[in-house]
Amino acid sequence: MTVAARRARDVGTWHDEADVVVVGFGAAGASAAYEAATAGADTVVLERAGAPGGAAAMSDGFIYLGGGTPEQQAAGYDDSVENMRTFLTAACGPEPDLEKIAAYCERSLEHRDWLLARGVRFLGTVFPHANGTSPVDGEGLMFTGGENAYPYDELATPAPRGHVVQDGKPGGAVLMRLLAEAAEQAGARPILDTRAERLVVDDEGLVVGLIASRYGDEFAVRARTGVVLTAGGFINSPEMVAQYAPGVRVTALRLGTDGDDGRGIRMAAALGARVKRMDAIECALPFNAPRSLVHGIIVNRHGQRFVNEDTYMGRVGQTSLVHQGGEAYLIVDEEHYAPNWLGIHASWVCETPAELETEIGLPVGSLVGTVAYFNEHAERGDDPLFHKRAPVLTPLRGPLAALDLRASTFIYAPFTLGGLDTTVEGAVRDLDGEPIPGLFAAGRTTSGVAAQGYCSGLSLGDSTLFGRFAGRSAAGVKP
Ligand SMILES: Cc1cc2nc3c(=O)[nH]c(=O)nc-3n(C[C@H](O)[C@H](O)[C@H](O)COP(=O)(O)OP(=O)(O)OC[C@H]3O[C@@H](n4cnc5c(N)ncnc54)[C@H](O)[C@@H]3O)c2cc1C
Structure with a gap:
């Protein structure tokens, strides 16, 4: 199925319309939809699956937060925005997105409160050793990025920042239930079993909607103020993996859903969107x-x-x-x-x-x-x-x-980190670095805080935070 954009004048019938149209009801999409609807925008969320959730609902529910959260303090750790920024700048490189890291660290405490206001609960007890998503015995915090190991323990004061969503396992399922409920209560309308196929642009190049497929029929949705692409990454696109991240070919396991087929990235690329760090992967061992x-x-x-x-x-x-x-x-x-x-x-x-x-x-x-x-x-x-x-x-x-520990024998669990080049506010950049009018994105459809290096919790963290920003931008309000 082609991803080339369609001209608005070639759309016969619009089957639905809203101010903001969000593609994908996972972590980034639910956050974007909540914010757009709360900002007063009539908002729809198209989701190709029969329910919200995406990879986020399968996830362990680690969210990377810091800067001195109450949970860090309760566990006896000092952290600051600057300390977190120093660590992430070193750990997410080489060449991380410094603007995104700065915004991520500066907004971390506020974002924690936002998550709590949606019903998420964290715990201020720490599992002091492990560096990753090893089993925890009910603790609420973990070192999830090598903060307490060389060289990072010499660059920044080690602090655990992997905050585990409480009240059920996996934590990601709890998170997604809360975020999806919040988006719907705010007024966002989910349209399930509906897969976005391509964008629609007017004669000036403004993105004004998209064409989806619903039970085999074409379904055109007009967007009055913006389209937000939050359709996951491309770990389940064999073609894109072979083209951009061929190292992954040797792993049997892929962390993601069928929706991680790169379609969101390709729909935007067909309009001249710039992609970034498409070779970058996270891979738990x-x-x-x-x-x-x-x-x-x-x-x-x-x-x-x-x-x-x-x-x-x-x-x-x-x-x-x-x-x-x-x-x-x-x-x-x-x-x-x-x-x-x-x-x-x-x-x-x-x-x-x-x-x-x-x-x-x-x-x-x-x-x-x-x-x-x-x-x-x-x-x-x-x-x-x-x-x-x-x-x-x-x-x-x-x-x-x-x-x-060979990949042919042991468990390697990769997902992709590369994607659309976006501003902190969520605008999708074209090849000249200019925003494509009417087009926004967040989550693993984009290149986020992690450039090459990764810490567990950064994906749910940047998907939800920058998802919020993208939703507000699409609704025409400042993030
Ligand atoms: C087992 C597992 C454990 C993980 N643990 C963690 C963790 O603890 N912490 C962490 O930070 N990250 C974790 N991750 C990674 C994290 O879950 C994802 O990176 C994160 O969910 C990305 O959010 P997203 O909104 O971009 O994508 P998703 O949450 O996957 O949402 C994308 C949504 O878009 C939909 N979609 C895709 N294409 C279309 C289309 N064309 N039209 C309509 N809908 C579409 C999908 O069906 C999906 O619902 C884990 C992942 C897995 C699989």
């Missing part, structure tokens, strides 16, 4: 629970370490997938070995590094050298290559086990 496994070292097919094992597991996964082709092995000694929390056991167990490298098929002497070098420094409490810290920095002793 949930190896790091139980925590004792972090005492191990992760090596590539050359038997060499390539990452700090104690950093955020999304960073480990991204590094492994993008830079090592998804070929990695976790080497852990007897004292610290336990089956992974997903029930995954060691694939190889040997008395010595030499035997283990042979069993795995690593180059002769590679693992022997890596373990000797690691142990020599770990004895002194030092990790000159990747700066893993005590207490998880311990020499590897005695029999060694290896977990097979």
